[in-house]
Amino acid sequence: xxxxxxxxxxxxxxxxxxxxxxxxxxxxxxxxxxxxxxxxxxxxxxxxxxxxxxxxxxxxxxxxxxxxxxxxxxxxxxxxxxxxxxxxxxxxxxxxxxxxxxxxxxxxxxxxxxxxxxxxxxxxxxxxxxxxxxxxxxxxxxxxxxxxxxxxxxxxxxxxxxxxxxxxxxxxxxxxxxxxxxxxxxxxxxxxxxxxxxxxxxxxxxxxxxxxxxxxxxxxxxxxxxxxxxxxxxxxxxxxxxxxxxxxxxxxxxxxxxxxxxxxxxxxxxxxxxxxxxxxxxxxxxxxxxxxxxxxxxxxxxxxxxxxxxxxxxxxxxxxxxxxxxxxxxxxxxxxxxxxxxxxxxxxxxxxxxxxxxxxxxxxxxxxxxxxxxxxxx
Amino acid sequence: xxxxxxxxxxxxxxxxxxxxxxxxxxxxxxxxxxxxxxxxxxxxxxxxxxxxxxxxxxxxxxxxxxxxxxxxxxxxxxxxxxxxxxxxxxxxxxxxxxxxxxxxxxxxxxxxxxxxxxxxxxxxxxxxxxxxxxxxxxxxxxxxxxxxxxxxxxxxxxxxxxxxxxxxxxxxxxxxxxxxxxxxxxxxxxxxxxxxxxxxxxxxxxxxxxxxxxxxxxxxxxxxxxxxxxxxxxxxxxxxxxxxxxxxxxxxxxxxxxxxxxxxxxxxxxxxxxxxxxxxxxxxxxxxxxxxxxxxxxxxxxxxxxxxxxxxxxxxxxxxxxxxxxxxxxxxxxxxxxxxxxxxxxxxxxxxxxxxxxxxxxxxxxxxxxxxxxxxxx
Numbered sequence: 001x002x003x004x005x006x007x008x009x010x011x012x013x014x015x016x017x018x019x020x021x022x023x024x025x026x027x028x029x030x031x032x033x034x035x036x037x038x039x040x041x042x043x044x045x046x047x048x049x050x051x052x053x054x055x056x057x058x059x060x061x062x063x064x065x066x067x068x069x070x071x072x073x074x075x076x077x078x079x080x081x082x083x084x085x086x087x088x089x090x091x092x093x094x095x096x097x098x099x100x101x102x103x104x105x106x107x108x109x110x111x112x113x114x115x116x117x118x119x120x121x122x123x124x125x126x127x128x129x130x131x132x133x134x135x136x137x138x139x140x141x142x143x144x145x146x147x148x149x150x151x152x153x154x155x156x157x158x159x160x161x162x163x164x165x166x167x168x169x170x171x172x173x174x175x176x177x178x179x180x181x182x183x184x185x186x187x188x189x190x191x192x193x194x195x196x197x198x199x200x201x202x203x204x205x206x207x208x209x210x211x212x213x214x215x216x217x218x219x220x221x222x223x224x225x226x227x228x229x230x231x232x233x234x235x236x237x238x239x240x241x242x243x244x245x246x247x248x249x250x251x252x253x254x255x256x257x258x259x260x261x262x263x264x265x266x267x268x269x270x271x272x273x274x275x276x277x278x279x280x281x282x283x284x285x286x287x288x289x290x291x292x293x294x295x296x297x298x299x300x301x302x303x304x305x306x307x308x309x310x311x312x313x314x315x316x317x318x319x320x321x322x323x324x325x326x327x328x329x330x331x332x333x334x335x336x337x338x339x340x341x342x343x344x345x346x347x348x349x350x351x352x353x354x355x356x357x358x359x360x361x362x363x364x365x366x367x368x369x370x371x372x373x374x375x376x377x378x
Numbered sequence: 379x380x381x382x383x384x385x386x387x388x389x390x391x392x393x394x395x396x397x398x399x400x401x402x403x404x405x406x407x408x409x410x411x412x413x414x415x416x417x418x419x420x421x422x423x424x425x426x427x428x429x430x431x432x433x434x435x436x437x438x439x440x441x442x443x444x445x446x447x448x449x450x451x452x453x454x455x456x457x458x459x460x461x462x463x464x465x466x467x468x469x470x471x472x473x474x475x476x477x478x479x480x481x482x483x484x485x486x487x488x489x490x491x492x493x494x495x496x497x498x499x500x501x502x503x504x505x506x507x508x509x510x511x512x513x514x515x516x517x518x519x520x521x522x523x524x525x526x527x528x529x530x531x532x533x534x535x536x537x538x539x540x541x542x543x544x545x546x547x548x549x550x551x552x553x554x555x556x557x558x559x560x561x562x563x564x565x566x567x568x569x570x571x572x573x574x575x576x577x578x579x580x581x582x583x584x585x586x587x588x589x590x591x592x593x594x595x596x597x598x599x600x601x602x603x604x605x606x607x608x609x610x611x612x613x614x615x616x617x618x619x620x621x622x623x624x625x626x627x628x629x630x631x632x633x634x635x636x637x638x639x640x641x642x643x644x645x646x647x648x649x650x651x652x653x654x655x656x657x658x659x660x661x662x663x664x665x666x667x668x669x670x671x672x673x674x675x676x677x678x679x680x681x682x683x684x685x686x687x688x689x690x691x692x693x694x695x696x697x698x699x700x701x702x703x704x705x706x707x708x709x710x711x712x713x714x715x716x717x718x719x720x721x722x723x724x725x726x727x728x729x730x731x732x733x734x735x736x737x738x739x740x741x742x743x744x745x746x747x748x749x750x751x752x753x754x755x756x
Contacts, residue, residue, distance in 0.1 A: 033633045131634050191620040191642040192612070198643045199608045201636060203581055206601045223584045230577045231609060234570070242569040248673060255411045256509050256671055258579060258663050264569040265576045285636050293634055295626060 017109040019075025020045050020068050023147045029105075029140070035130020038119050042144045043110025044068050044102035045076075047086055048094035050150070057150045058092055058373070059141060060101040061158030061165035064287050065279055067109035070101045084362045091366030097154060097373070104161075105140035106132045106286045114282035115216065125282075127213030132286050134161070134294045138168040145176075155373055157181035159358035160325070161287070164294050167310065167333075171296060174311040181369060183317040183358045186329040187307055187336060188295035193324050196235045197288045200228035204281050213282055221281045226272035228284065233271040239321035239354035297336075307336060313343035315372040317365060319357040320350045345372055395487040397453030398423050398446050401525045407483075407518070413508020416497055420522045421488025422446050422480035423454075425464055426472035428528070435528045436470055436751070437519065438479040439536030439543035442665050443657055445487035448479045462740045469744030475532060475751070482539075483518040484510045484664045492660035493594060503660075505591030510664050512539070512672040516546040523554075533751055535559035535693075537736035538703070539665070542672050545688065545711075549674060552689040559747060561695040561736045564707040565685055565714060566673035571702050574613045575666045578606035582659050591660050599659045604650035606662065611649045617699035617732035675714075685714060691721040693750040695743060697735040698728045723750055 020043040029037045045068045050057060060070055060082070071086040072079055085091040092099050103111035106129070114129040145153065156166040156177050163185025170177040186193075204210055207224025215221060246264040250256070260269050296307035314337050318330025327348060334346035347368050351357040358365050398421040407415045423446045428435060438448055438460070449464040450457055463469040470477050481489035484507070492507040523531065534544040534555050541563025548555040564571075582588055585602025593599060624642040628634070638647050674685035692715050696708025705726060712724035725746050729735040736743050 035633075127636075131636075188626065191624045191626070191640070192616040194626075194640050195608075195612050195616060195620070195642050195646055198638075198640070198646060199605060199612065202605045202608060203584070205637060206581070206585065206605050208586060227577060227580045227584050227605075230573075230580060234573050234577065238570040238573060242573070246569045248566065248569070248572075255413075256667065258505075258509075258667055259583060260576075261667075262569070262572050262576070262670065264573050268573055268576060289634065289636055289639075292640065 017043075017067050017069065017103075019073065020103070020110050022110060023144050025140075025143050025147075029136075029143075031130045031136045032133040033131045037112060037130065040105060040112040040140060040143075041110070041116070042102050042105070042112075042140055044100060044144055045070070045073065046101075047071050047073060047092075047099040048097050050098040050148070054150050055152065056097050056154050057145070057148070058097045058099050059145065059153050059156045059166075059169065060086075060092065060099055061141070061156065061162035061169065062101060062104060063158075063160035063162050064104075064284075064291065065275065066162075067107075068101045068103045069109075070099075081359065085366045085369070091362070091369045092157075092373075093370070100144070100148065102141055102144050104287060105137045106283060106290065108280035108283040111140070113280065114213070114286055115280045124216040126216060127282070129282065129286060131293075132290045134164050134168050134290050135172070137290065138165055138172055141165065141169055142172060152176050152178060155179040155181060157183075157369065158185070159183035160185060160355065161291055164291065164296075167296060167307065168294075170312050171306045171309045174309050177312050179315070179373065180310060180312045181315045181317075181372065182333060183365060183369075184319055184322055184325045184330075184355055185333070186294075186325050187333050188297050189292050190329065193235075194292045196231070196324065197292055200231045201285050201288055203227040203231065204285060210281060213285075215281070220276070222276045225276050225279070225281045225284065226269070229272040229275040230268040232275075233268050235324040236356045237354050238323060240352035241321075241354070244352070308340055310337065310340070310342065313345075315345045315347070315368065317347045317349060317358075317368060319353070319355065320348060321352055322355045322357070324355045395421075395445050395447065395481075397451065398481070398488050400488060401522050403518075403521050403525075407514075407521075409508045409514045410511040411509045415490060415508065418483060418490040418518060418521075419488070419494075420480050420483070420490075420518055422478060422522055423448070423451065424479075425449050425451060425470075425477045426475050428476040428526075432528050433530065434475050434532050435523070435526070436475045436477050437523065437531050437534045437544075437547065438464075438470065438477055439519070439534065439540035439547065440479060440482060441536075441538035441540050442482075442662075442669065443653065444540075445485075446479045446481045447487075448477070459737065463744045463747070469740070469747045470535075470751075471748070478522070478526065480519055480522050482665060483515045484661060484668065486658035486661040489518070491658065492591070492664055493658045502594040504594060505660070507660065507664060509671075510668045512542050512546050512668050513550070515668065516543055516550055519543065519547055520550060530554050530556060533557040533559060535561075535747065536563070537561035538563060538733065539669055541703075542669065542674075545674060545685070546672075548690050549684045549687045552687050555690050557693070557751065558688060558690045559693045559695075559750065560711060561743060561747075562697055562700055562703045562708070562733055563711070564672075564703045565711050566675050567670050568707065571613075572670045574609070574702065575670055578609050579663050579666055581605040581609065582663060588659060591663075593659070598654070600654050603654050603657075603659045603662065604647070607650040607653040608646040610653075611646050613702040614734045615732050616701060618730035619699075619732070622730070686718055688715065688718070688720065691723075693723045693725070693746065695725045695727060695736075695746060697731070697733065698726060699730055700733045700735070702733045 163182035207221035209219035210221035541560035585599035587597035588599035694712040
């Protein structure tokens with residue numbers, strides 16, 4: 001219950017971040033809000049083979065906390081976060097597609113982020129890292145796609161923040177994205193989801209061990225980040241499933257306790273603890289903030305709403321029990337794209353798992369994705 | 379962002395807690411989970427006049443953070459939390475009813491709670507306060523009703539935790555409650571609402587200034603309780619209203635910040651700050667926990683579900699946008715009471731204000747309450 005000073009080594013992320021490749025972009029990267037990184041590195045992994053025509057690349061965009069390790073491979077045999085969705089004959093069919101997944105700019109799994117060493121100072125960026133937007137992250141993805149020599153993506157696809165990113169990637173270069181897939185994302189963050197991420201950031205920043213973001217080598221805001229991830233887990237996973245899975249069962253016998261007592265609480269605590277060993281707190285703050293700032297309905301300097309640049313056929317998937325990106329936002333996105341004349345396939349999945357359904361419902365989500373990639377005209 | 383040690387006087391609750399009366403129950407109070415208080419005090423306020431027949435008393439039960447000060451009166455002219463619902467000709471018509479509202483056992487507004495001095499030790503109870511249940515709180519309310527010489531309540535009514543309490547008061551002594559009103563409450567807490575309160579308690583307990591609950595005279599877990607109340611406010615108030623009221627407007631110009639930036643964030647921060655000056659952190663933990671433990675479907679020692687003891691005509695009101703006590707729980711409650719043969723009036727209010735609608739929608743909530751109290755047979 002008191003704050004912890006990390007003893008010994010920093011958290012190790014080895015299991016989920018190894019075996020990736022890195023593209024170093026040695027030119028300055030100017031961020032939307034004016035900050036600048038003198039160079040950036042993008043860590044990425046690939047599956048399947050690029051055709052000689054270089055026309056079968058699917059760019060898979062990750063959510064806030066996922067790494068580029070979406071699927072096991074010889075250089076990292078650990079299961080990836082979409083293990084059952086990627087492979088021969090699966091939703092992202094590696095017999096057919098060249099799948100690319102990169103770590104987010106701002107993250108902590110190999111791409112440049114707040115825990116990276118700033119070349120100018122020789123110290124971690126920490127709170128001097130510039131404010132990021134989803135557009136910044138999408139531009140970093142395009143730098144990688146350019147580096148791989150791919151002119152046009154067969155598809156850009158993602159869930160949650162990854163869905164925001166796939167839309168943003170398409171809005172930035174519509175002629176270079178043949179198909180776009182948004183699962184449990186939105187046109188923009190609405191105030192309730194901003195509020196839910198705000199309290200998570202507040203929990204991290206309330207921890208004295210956060211030290212205004214300059215904790216590297218000194219401490220880690222373990223307690224605050226644990227609370228933050230517990231809150232996050234409510235927004236990701238709560239739904240009818242919890243009634244069935246946990247109900248009102250308690251883990252303690254006898255007199256209840258003010259701390260962990262019900263099974264659902266033990267579950268949240270486990271998720272919170274685990275996340276603290278896997279994710280950098282400042283990355284959490286910056287990427288969470290970027291999600292809040294996301295707004296494809298905001299007009300560009302030329303007066304056009306950014307979303308209206310998207311011309312690709314689109315697959316939009318929403319989940320009935322999603323608390324964070326509710327189903328009305330899915331309909332809004334599908335309708336908005338449809339009104340602009342895009343070919344839109346809309347699927348509403350009635351599932352009890354909430355926002356994280358895209359990690360679980362392989363047959364329904366994966367099946368729809370597979371059909372869309374097979375059917376949609378280039 | 380760092381933890382605060384309270385300088386100077388403790389938080390002052392004067393504006394909302396003065397002018398109350400106190401009933402001292404000088405016998406031991408044994409709690410459901412076995413703890414014991416050697417005596418308890420119940421702070422309460424009343425409006426209107428008790429008839430000579432003592433048959434017009436309405437017991438108003440409060441939510442987690444409300445005090446007994448539901449309505450202004452000469453001894454405390456400050457507006458109460460249900461100011462517009464109580465008075466001559468209003469929902470709780472003081473020309474007709476004798477309205478009684480007491481502070482919760484476990485609270486911090488005059489009734490015995492964790493910040494009270496334990497007679498045995500001469501020190502505040504702090505974390506040695508026994509685990510409380512809603513039934514304990516309801517039994518304390520009955521001690522007050524007995525003290526006031528009231529045999530049968532014209533009605534027991536409440537919202538949120540107050541609705542749980544009105545049901546519990548009726549279940550404990552069905553023949554002494556002629557009518558029961560539950561607004562935005564439930565038969566029991568479900569895992570998502572337990573989860574939402576758990577993370578609030580975690581935020582308080584993560585603050586080093588909480589000191590395992592022994593902070594009196596030393597510090598106050600201001601930062602943690604602020605985060606907790608920010609989370610709580612999301613569960614109380616988020617809904618379609620926020621889209622209209624805040625949208626995506628920011629309070630800062632220029633580069634966004636990781637802390638308060640959007641209007642909705644400034645609103646949450648204000649609510650969190652204000653609450654820290656009004657409420658004791660340990661009371662928050664104990665009462666929040668009691669809400670989680672509430673389960674009227676749990677069988678009593680005689681095998682009967684507690685709810686089935688309730689025989690009074692009931693008014694059940696739910697709100698479409700309630701995140702914490704969702705509308706399916708309102709229907710469940712109404713149906714359950716109806717199946718047992720109770721005369722049930724069920725109202726579903728379509729309002730954008732979420733759980734806290736009972737504080738806002740005077741005409742619809744207050745109107746239904748007024749009609750029910752006028753019409754329902756004794």
